[in-house]
Amino acid sequence: MRHLxxxxxxxxxxxxxxxxxSSKGSEELVVYAYDSxxxxxxxxxxxxxxxxxxxxxxxxxxxxGDAGQVLSRAILERGKPVADVLVGIDNNLVARARxxxxxxxxxxxxxxxxVPAELRLADDWLLTPYDWGYFAIIHDAKSGVRAPxxxxxxxxxxxxxxxxxxxxxxxxxxxGFLAWTIAVYGDRYLDYWKRLRPNILTLAPGWDxxxxxxxxxxxxxxxxxxxxxAYHLETEKTDRYRALIFPEGHVAQIEGVGIAKGSRHRxxxxxxxxxxxxxxxQSILPLTQWMYPVNRxxxxxxxxxxxxxxxxxxxxxxxxxxxxxxAVIDLLAR
Amino acid sequence: MPDRGRRGRSRRFAAFESAIAAFGLVALLAVLxxxxxPSIVGLARAFVPGVPTPTGAPSLNGRILRALRFTVxxxxxxxxxxLAVGLPGAWLVARRDFCGRRFLLSLxxxxxxxxxxxxxxAFVLFFGRSGVVNDALMRLFGLSEPPIGALYxxxxxxxxxxxxxxxxxLRTISRAWERVPREESEAALVLGATRFRAFRTxxxxxxxxxILSSAALVYLYCFFSFVIxxxxxxxxxxxLEVELYQAARSDLDFARAGLIALVEVAAAVPVVxxxxxxxxxxxxxxxxxxxxxxxxxxxxxxxxxxxxxYLFLVGVFLVGPLASVVVxxxxxxxxxxxxxxxxxxxxxxxxxxxxxxxxxxVGVFAAILSTAAGFFLVAAGxxxxxxxxATIAHxxxxxxxxxxxxxxxxxxxxxxxxxxxxxxxILVLVLAQSALAWPFAWAQARAAVDRVPRPxxxxxxxxxxxxxxxxxxxxxxxxxxxxLSGAALVFAISAGEASLPLVLSIDGLETLSLLLFRLAGxxxxxxxxxxxTVVALLSASVFLFQDAERKRSVS
Numbered sequence: 001m002r003h004l005x006x007x008x009x010x011x012x013x014x015x016x017x018x019x020x021x022s023s024k025g026s027e028e029l030v031v032y033a034y035d036s037x038x039x040x041x042x043x044x045x046x047x048x049x050x051x052x053x054x055x056x057x058x059x060x061x062x063x064x065g066d067a068g069q070v071l072s073r074a075i076l077e078r079g080k081p082v083a084d085v086l087v088g089i090d091n092n093l094v095a096r097a098r099x100x101x102x103x104x105x106x107x108x109x110x111x112x113x114x115v116p117a118e119l120r121l122a123d124d125w126l127l128t129p130y131d132w133g134y135f136a137i138i139h140d141a142k143s144g145v146r147a148p149x150x151x152x153x154x155x156x157x158x159x160x161x162x163x164x165x166x167x168x169x170x171x172x173x174x175x176g177f178l179a180w181t182i183a184v185y186g187d188r189y190l191d192y193w194k195r196l197r198p199n200i201l202t203l204a205p206g207w208d209x210x211x212x213x214x215x216x217x218x219x220x221x222x223x224x225x226x227x228x229x230a231y232h233l234e235t236e237k238t239d240r241y242r243a244l245i246f247p248e249g250h251v252a253q254i255e256g257v258g259i260a261k262g263s264r265h266r267x268x269x270x271x272x273x274x275x276x277x278x279x280x281x282q283s284i285l286p287l288t289q290w291m292y293p294v295n296r297x298x299x300x301x302x303x304x305x306x307x308x309x310x311x312x313x314x315x316x317x318x319x320x321x322x323x324x325x326x327a328v329i330d331l332l333a334r
Numbered sequence: 335m336p337d338r339g340r341r342g343r344s345r346r347f348a349a350f351e352s353a354i355a356a357f358g359l360v361a362l363l364a365v366l367x368x369x370x371x372p373s374i375v376g377l378a379r380a381f382v383p384g385v386p387t388p389t390g391a392p393s394l395n396g397r398i399l400r401a402l403r404f405t406v407x408x409x410x411x412x413x414x415x416x417l418a419v420g421l422p423g424a425w426l427v428a429r430r431d432f433c434g435r436r437f438l439l440s441l442x443x444x445x446x447x448x449x450x451x452x453x454x455x456a457f458v459l460f461f462g463r464s465g466v467v468n469d470a471l472m473r474l475f476g477l478s479e480p481p482i483g484a485l486y487x488x489x490x491x492x493x494x495x496x497x498x499x500x501x502x503x504l505r506t507i508s509r510a511w512e513r514v515p516r517e518e519s520e521a522a523l524v525l526g527a528t529r530f531r532a533f534r535t536x537x538x539x540x541x542x543x544x545i546l547s548s549a550a551l552v553y554l555y556c557f558f559s560f561v562i563x564x565x566x567x568x569x570x571x572x573x574l575e576v577e578l579y580q581a582a583r584s585d586l587d588f589a590r591a592g593l594i595a596l597v598e599v600a601a602a603v604p605v606v607x608x609x610x611x612x613x614x615x616x617x618x619x620x621x622x623x624x625x626x627x628x629x630x631x632x633x634x635x636x637x638x639x640x641x642x643x644y645l646f647l648v649g650v651f652l653v654g655p656l657a658s659v660v661v662x663x664x665x666x667x668x669x670x671x672x673x674x675x676x677x678x679x680x681x682x683x684x685x686x687x688x689x690x691x692x693x694x695x696v697g698v699f700a701a702i703l704s705t706a707a708g709f710f711l712v713a714a715g716x717x718x719x720x721x722x723x724a725t726i727a728h729x730x731x732x733x734x735x736x737x738x739x740x741x742x743x744x745x746x747x748x749x750x751x752x753x754x755x756x757x758x759x760i761l762v763l764v765l766a767q768s769a770l771a772w773p774f775a776w777a778q779a780r781a782a783v784d785r786v787p788r789p790x791x792x793x794x795x796x797x798x799x800x801x802x803x804x805x806x807x808x809x810x811x812x813x814x815x816x817x818l819s820g821a822a823l824v825f826a827i828s829a830g831e832a833s834l835p836l837v838l839s840i841d842g843l844e845t846l847s848l849l850l851f852r853l854a855g856x857x858x859x860x861x862x863x864x865x866x867t868v869v870a871l872l873s874a875s876v877f878l879f880q881d882a883e884r885k886r887s888v889s
Contacts, residue, residue: 035836036856040685062839068583069836073752075586082756096586161463161483167564169580197569201463202486205451205564208854212455213565215859216662217464231857236666290857322585326397332569333400 027057029268032070032260033087038063043288050284051275057268066206067093067172067255074102074260084263085272087130091254092175092318094121103127103258104266108274114295115277118313119254127256130276131291133225134250134310135176136243137163143220150246151184154221155195163196164222166210167203168325172253173210174203177223178328179321180251183314193328203332215241226250227290227307234287234303242306249312255291348799355802358710365707368769369739372750377592398577398597405573406601408491408563409556415496416552417545419651420503422644427504428511431629432641438648439505440877444656445498446823447830447873449847451854452659452866454565457494459658461485466658467650490566495556497651502774502823503548506781509816510544511537513785543784547777550609554740557602574598575743582745595746602741610733656870663863676860680853689844693872696764696845697828701775701821703768708776709817711736712783713805716791736776739769748837758838766834771827778820782813822880826873846872 031048038044038061048059064070067088074086078100089097097103107125121127137154139147145162148154154163166174181189201219204210214222226243233239257276259269275281282293286301427435445453460466461482468480475481484490514537522532560575574594582591632638663680664672680686715732747770755762786809794808795801810817832847850865 035852039852039856040683041856041858060841062841063836064839065836068586072583072586076749076752077756100586165569169576169584170564175584200569202565202567203569203571205561206855208856209451209454209561209565211857212854212859212862213458213462216455216459216462218458218462228857235857325580325584329572330397333572 027265027268028060029057029085029265029272030060030062030083031085031087031272032062032064032073032083034067034070035063035065037061037087037289041288043284046284046288047276047281050280051272054275055268055271059272071097071100071102075100078102079262081260081262083260084265084269085257086260087255087257089127089256089258090172091121091252091256091316092172092179092321094127094256095318097258098122098126102261104261104263106259106270106273108270108277110274110277114297116294116296119294121254121256127258128273128276129254129256129294130282131285131289131293132252132254133227133291134252134313135173135180135223136226136228136245136250136308136310138214138222138224138228139242139244140214140217140220140240141242142240143217145220147242147244148221151181151192151248155192155199157198159199159221161199161201162219162221163199163201164210164213164219165200165203166207166223167205168321168328171204171206171210173207173223173225175321175325176251176253176316178324179316179318180314182317182320182324183251184248189324190327190331193331197332200332225253225291226310227292227304229306230301230303231290233306234301239306243308245308245310247311249314250310251314251316252310253291253316348803351799351802351806354806355710358706358713361703361706362710364765365703365768365772366735368765369747372747372754372766372769373742374750375753376746376748376750377595397572398574398594401572401574401577402597402601404571405557405575408488408495408573409553409559411488411492412495412499412556413549413553415492416500416503417549419496419500419647420507420548421545422640423500423504423648424507424511426641426644427508429629430637430641431631434645436878436881438645439508439881440874441501441648441652444826444870444874444877445501445652447826447869448656448659448866449830449832449850450498450559450561451565452850452862453494453498453655454562455662456655456659457485457490457566459662460655461490466654486566486568488567491563493651494562494566495552495559497648497655498562499552499555500652502551503545505819505823506548506551506777507541507544509778509819510541510781510785514540544781546609547781550605550737551740551774551777553605554602554737557605558598558743574601575745578743578745582749591745595743598743599741603738606734606737606741609737659863660867663860663867665860665863676858677864679858680861680864683849685844685849689846689849690868690872692760692844693829693846693869696760696767697825699764700767700771700828701824703764704772704775704824705779705817705821707768707772708736708779708820709805709810709813711776712779713809714801716783716786716809717795717801717804733780736773736780740773744770744833748833751834751837755838758840760840760843763835763838763840763843766838767828767831768824770831770834771824774823774827775817775820778816778823779813782816783809786812818880822873822876825876829869829873 033044036042044061048061051059062083064073067090070086070088071093074081074083077083081102086103103126105122105124105126106128108128111125111128115129119129119132121129137148145159148156148159165177168174168178181192185192202213204213207224210222211224213219226245229239229241229243232241257273259266259273263269277295279295279297282295282298285291285293286298286304423438426432427439448456458465462468462485463480463483468482471477471481519532519536522536523529527535558575559573560579563571563573564576574597578591578594578598581587581594632641663676664674666673666675751766790808791804794804798804798807830847832845832851835843835845835848836851846865846869850862850869853859853862853865
């Protein structure tokens with residue numbers, strides 16, 4: 001009889017533990033992000049750890065590929081989203097995200113104080129910016145080729161086949177550069193591209209392939225971010241790669257985090273967005289994302305002295321850039 | 335009592351055979367379902383009208399036709415080059431013994447497992463404007479501009495594709511060549527035919543099947559190529575796959591993506607059907623089941639010179655680029671000298687060992703599943719009664735269906751998987767990869783079973799307890815070497831594949847290919863090169879092991 005009672009108590013305890021475990025498991029925040037965010041050396045794992053310590057709830061980081069695929073996946077899941085939080089939709093994609101109706105607006109605590117006006121992605125806070133960076137041409141100082149002095153200079157004949165560009169169809173920096181040329185040249189951007197065409201060695205499918213070509217010495221110029229030299233200074237102790245600041249101004253990429261519409265853990269998702277703006281979270285970003293955190297209170301590491309600030313800031317017109325992609329590709333193919 | 339014991343043992347063995355047959359059937363149904371279901375789901379979703387984009391899409395027909403023309407041209411030339419390089423290599427490997435023969439064979443799996451981005455990078459590192467070749471030539475001749483600039487053009491694409499894929503052709507054709515009876519060509523020579531005529535009339539028909547199947551495989555692979563086209567194609571180059579990527583991933587215009595996917599399928603399926611029809615006409619390559627005579631060593635100056643020339647060609651166009659990737663992993667960022675820093679960082683990453691373990695696990699299971707499915711289909715076709723054989727072995731079912739996975743874009747499959755499986759696990763990954771890779775295992779099984787003479791099969795059927803018994807006791811041992819070869823190919827493909835693990839979003843999954851992709855996307859190219867080297871070594875060792883088995887069973 002006592003044996004039976006003992007077994008019964010154990011059974012109940014076990015069931016209780018299982019139920020407790022599963023109910024704890026149900027408090028899990030699903031975060032979709034792009035691949036380098038989720039990597040070991042990216043900000044994702046540490047952010048997840050700190051958030052879990054703060055709230056006691058689990059964070060499940062899911063890599064979708066790149067930012068475009070985060071959006072694409074959210075669209076495919078529209079109506080019954082698996083994700084609670086979407087990380088990586090930037091100023092290039094925000095209009096499309098709005099059109100597809102996959103985000104719900106939320107203004108995080110302290111947003112007015114922390115996020116400067118020029119970095120706001122949406123007035124209704126459909127997305128909350130968490131980091132940003134200027135697009136810039138990176139120059140290899142050891143190449144023997146002189147550095148171009150401006151966007152216009154980049155198109156001069158002496159740089160023939162010296163520029164690695166990324167395909168605007170398949171890569172964010174590629175689309176960013178196109179938006180940059182539109183911001184500077186307005187309607188005459190196609191003329192600029194006609195002059196630039198002989199200088200383009202190749203249109204790499206993604207930043208990784210293009211930048212790999214650049215660091216392999218294949219070409220002395222590549223489109224990337226002003227913060228790229230900081231990476232090289234920090235990890236490789238070299239200042240060989242210099243970001244060039246152009247007098248015409250630069251456009252910025254601003255990355256945002258948003259709450260998936262129809263998320264099942266809305267409160268937890270809101271807490272996560274709040275958390276992303278805090279110093280605790282933002283301080284992880286400089287050495288993992290190699291972008292500037294939006295929170296100015298975060299001290300920047302020493303290697304960021306290699307990352308120059310742009311003199312003039314231009315706005316990125318994503319819709320116009322998107323419409324221009326076909327025209328530019330047709331021009332380049334001729 | 336001996337009688338009862340033997341009957342008991344044979345009963346247990348019969349049960350074991352039925353279990354294996356059942357596993358084969360389940361494997362076949364699993365890989366077929368894992369291909370058909372996501373494809374349909376992906377294509378169907380692509381037709382659901384989405385939110386129209388305000389770009390006012392321009393007339394696409396011109397673009398799509400241009401892309402189609404370019405895709406067909408580059409795929410055709412790449413297949414031709416792969417055959418042109420693979421054929422002499424196949425003769426060399428099948429008929430001659432020379433040092434480096436095993437190395438050449440084990441090299442054949444490496445291109446399959448190295449991601450296309452690394453291949454493209456490899457060619458750039460070797461043939462690029464500041465690559466090894468141009469560097470050497472500039473130094474040698476004191477030039478100021480790199481002499482070889484053709485890398486970023488159609489020629490560059492075809493060379494990269496051709497050399498990336500020729501090992502598959504070499505492997506497939508050499509196996510068939512090993513079985514071509516030498517007596518027949520020798521008899522032709524005795525009767526007065528020239529060597530070329532003997533080759534054309536005696537040997538070539540025997541090889542026709544393997545040549546056509548290699549050509550079809552390479553063509554289909556190059557048809558869907560994406561990274562190599564964009565990186566080496568120069569500005570503005572476009573193929574159907576690139577257009578599909580743009581529509582699906584950048585414009586998020588799923589309707590247009592669906593249209594392009596259908597054009598792709600419409601262009602690729604005829605190749606599959608043509609291949610199937612040609613195989614049926616070529617007929618079975620009935621080769622003797624007897625062991626082939628031992629390979630001779632290279633004799634004569636011409637033979638040695640040609641072999642050396644060929645090996646040099648392979649060295650320059652395949653080994654060289656791949657070696658540059660390995661060297662890149664030892665590179666220091668300030669360009670001065672070599673260092674082990676990247677390797678140290680890579681091997682000490684916490685995710686390295688789990689990634690290695692998962693890659694091996696998934697690869698082995700995918701190989702087992704694919705080989706079981708391929709062998710079951712081929713054996714069922716060979717062992718069925720004639721009337722059933724007329725339907726099962728019908729050219730379409732028998733030869734076209736297994737190649738269909740090669741005729742659809744991975745973007746659409748990815749869509750399908752995303753919709754079907756919001757949260758994946760390792761089993762789903764194994765199924766998804768098997769669905770894509772089993773055609774290779776099937777092709778090897780097909781070629782091997784075709785070599786078993788029909789009378790042998792019929793006697794086996796008569797003398798066996800049933801079809802499962804005949805398959806396991808007769809067909810399996812006769813084809814085991816080819817099956818292992820197919821399994822090794824599937825392992826290599828699985829090891830290098832990164833898009834499915836991403837699409838399936840499996841909790842906590844680490845594979846070497848994912849790690850490679852991730853490293854490349856965050857400045858860490860030396861480490862990415864180290865990762866690619868590890869994957870290549872893994873696949874090469876699987877091939878080496880498999881070829882050691884092959885050598886042992888032949889001798």
